[in-house]
Amino acid sequence: MKAFTCRECGNRLYFENSACVSCGTRLAYFREDREIVPVSPEGRYVDRDGYIWWVCANAVDTGCTWLARIEGQMCFACELTRTRPNDAAPDRVWDQFSRAEQAKRHLVVELDSLGLELRTRAQDPQEGLAFDMLASDGDAASQDVVIGHDNGVITIDLAESDDAYREQVRMRLDEPYRTMLGHLRHEVGHYFEWQLxxxxxxxxxxxxxxxxxxxxxxxxxxxxxxxxxxxxxxxxxxxxxxxxxxxxxxxxxxxxxxxxxxxxxxxxxxxxxxxxxxxxxxxxxxxxxxxxxxxxxxxxxxxxxxxxxxxxxxxxxxxxxxxxxxxxxxxxxxx
Structure with missing residues (x-):
């Protein structure tokens, strides 16, 4: 992950920042320039070509800090998610979903930095990449979720975003390392073997x-x-x-x-x-x-x-x- 600075005051930023802690400027990640840019209080950004961008529609639901092409629409990273928790899911599942999406955004930045091509399912219905974010511990009707990849669709168990749950699984399987970002990197490896x-x-x-x-x-x-x-x-x-x-x-x-x-x-x-x-x-x-x-x-x-x-x-x-x-x-x- 590169180091980011606020364009308004020069303060050091983290990739997840939605506002500068020094000057208070609202911020968003602009994928086309791979930079964190200042946006208006309404979430509006004008690029060097005069095109208007807007903060992702998932800014409230998942804390997404990326820019979308159209007001009220999702950014590229969020468009990769095909399935997400329903509105009635418990708060803990939405918390898990937010953490999983944060890890996925990190993954997308990393793949972009390597120059690897990413296509959504809408862009390429046959071989585009998609994520099914499912909860194995959401409620009484929860389903068994198997993390895996199948022809471009990556299934993620949101329970793995919970530190206590993930540590239990790690110890049970005697693994030295287990993280949500690690799961995403592993599963996207299956996708790119299929592609490359x-x-x-x-x-x-x-x-x-x-x-x-x-x-x-x-x-x-x-x-x-x-x-x-x-x-x-x-x-x-x-x-x-x-x-x-x-x-x-x-x-x-x-x-x-x-x-x-x-x-x-x-x-x-x-x-x-x-x-x-x-x-x-x-x-x-x-x-x-x-x-x-x-x-x-x-x-x-x-x-x-x-x-x-x-x-x-x-x-x-x-x-x-x-x-x-x-x-x-x-x-x-x-x-």
Whole structure:
């Protein structure tokens, strides 16, 4: 995440700010310029071309701070949500929904910064991206919600926005890390594998790196939860869940690619690290920049009594997988 400043007074801003705490100016995120801009008290912004933009219609419901093209309409990030809680949902579900949407907005900014193309379902009914934000603990009629991806539709369990619930699941599954943003990064990895790994050469290379994706997913799932990861898994995978199936290995690797890219960008924006040099191979970014920085950040977290920021070890085999993901990302943004 880049560092933002108020255009009116120069005060440092956070991405989620809807007003400057220093001068009181109302603010909104303008996706076209990837900047936080001042808006009128009514939520109006005029861009450099004279086009009028308006604060998203979800400003009250979810605290969205983005701009929409039409007054009373939703911004691009909110348009990605296909299903949301109904008006009768309990307040806690709406709180969970707001936190999930905040994480999704962060994800969209990150994908934009990488130059990856995003299309809503309205723009591309067949292959556009959509999110079903469902609550597994909303009321007596709550449904079982399985987080996952299916042909461009990502299903998210809003209960994962609740810290206590998510920590219970994390401990039950013996996971070192579990966040809403992490879920979103993982699931969008499935989407981009579907979008970017096309053509015989790329598909063959993906199979070579991650394994044969034609093996039964259901059988792999049952084996994973009944037997656990294979012996020696840490030498070849970033997490135990990555061992379950090649699809999950790709999505886990993609999520960690985003973890690393975003955190390094944030560290550079706030003066904690030098910007990554253009053209540096990603495996070198990991070994020469990320590993020392994440080790330092882990120690800082421990100094505050928190768990490690990045509780993972990246073996050479995972470096190969991260390199493959970087190749996909760089290839998708070539002119």
């Amino acid at each position: 790994v096309r053509g015989p050469e790329l598909m063959a290379r993906c199979t070579e790196v991650f394994g044969d994706e034609s093996v039964s997913y259901d059988e792999s799932l049952q084996r994973h939860y009944s037997q656990g990861p294979p012996d020696g898994w840490a030498e070849r995978y970033i997490s135990t869940y990555a061992t379950m199936h090649p699809f999950e290995d790709f999505a886990e690797t993609w999520a960690h690619y985003l973890h690393i890219r975003d955190t390094l960008g944030s560290a550079a924006a706030y003066g904690l690290a030098d910007p990554v040099p253009d053209g540096m191979p990603f495996r070198q970014v990991v070994t020469d920049v990320w590993v020392p920085l994440s080790a330092a950040l882990n120690v800082i977290n421990r100094s505050m009594g928190h768990e490690d920021l990045y509780p993972f070890v990246i073996p050479p085999a995972v470096l190969d997988k991260l390199d493959f993901v970087d190749t996909l990302v760089q290839g998708s943004t070539e002119p």
